[in-house]
Amino acid sequence: MGKYIELTGSNFDETVKEGVTLVDFWAPWCGPCRMIAPVIEELAEEYEGKAKIAKVNTDEEQDLAIKFGIRSIPSILFFKDGQVVDQMVGAASKQAFAEKLDALLG
């Protein structure tokens, strides 16, 4: 069963450098982040083997949040081969995330 990848400063670059990766910047105190948590889990299952689905806890990984200029959470960044190619701010439906992923996967 697919599970999302928990990203930290030590595995971030390695994870996003190839293929398509969705990264959810979140924090435990954030209501909308919690709202999309089950959506992210479902995406991790459905996109297993196709795209990487990952999360960054901005409370613990503040350097990553600063590096990517995160000032609102949830912020969902889409990476393709190491580059940020798309971005969404705020809670959205699974459909909305899936459409972005599908577009990047071609």
Place this chain on the structure above:
Amino acid sequence: MLDLAIIGGGPAGLTAGLYATRGGLEHVVMYEKGMPGGAITQSSEVENYPGITEVVTGMELMQDWPKQCMRFGLKHEMAEVTRVSRPEGLCFKIELSDGSVETAKSVIVCTGSTPKRAGFKGEDEFFGRGVSTCATCDGFFYKGKEVAVIGGGDTALEEALYLANICSKVYVVHRRDEFRASPATVRRVKENEKIELVLNVVPDEVYGDAMGVQGLKVQKRDTDEIIDLPVPGIFIFVGNNVNNGVLKQEDGTFLCEVNEYGEVVVDLLMQTSEKGLFAAGDLRVLAPKQVVCAAGDGANAAIGAIAYVEHLHRENLC
């Protein structure tokens, strides 16, 4: 075919689900695109929900609701509803964003409301990059920094107090010199040393660079003088727009009567102008926008829906 479709999973939707299933309806689905809880989960403090003897966060308040409300058979479907219609006969058609369709005998719409934007220059451009409508989410990014809060109602002042615990300074920007917020909250704001009131002004422009917001310019209403607040964070609490999109039909009309603000017209039983269709919580007319009221609405609507579905069954309709 569902007995009841509940659109939205905040306090109104959850309570409606609890009452409907406990009251005997069998096929009840609550559509909520993510984890249930609603907009209150963004509130930093709740102290007026009966039975809560200590101040809790909105998220803490809502934590156990889904578990309780699903005890009697309510199902949560993690999907976004795009439209509710009644194309023929008495059944309602529920269209989902993935293209699938469900039918239901009755519907309770409780899609709530979304924070409004204030409408000044740069606001949309910098949204998510310094402009925010959620202090509990984003206040953390301004630890030890100065921020501005725009608005003068309860939400604006409560969140200003929350931000004052994190930030070095909070400017409260308000277009009048009086506040709509409750007197107790206004007093706490005025007594807080970290909060500076900037009154009788309107936001003019937010400015910044590629990294985000660098400041906010506000204009004095009487002299047109511009005041520059060099803050990296701006929090906007100027009211809400109701989320009535699911009731909009293909031809642009609404499935039931709405007022000039788009709020759904209901009677005291939360019944809309369309029989079998109920509205509960923030999107109905005259909504006090309180968790306790939304929950009450949900219960009320569910009781109405049960009676309506029983009537259909007795008459062999739908």
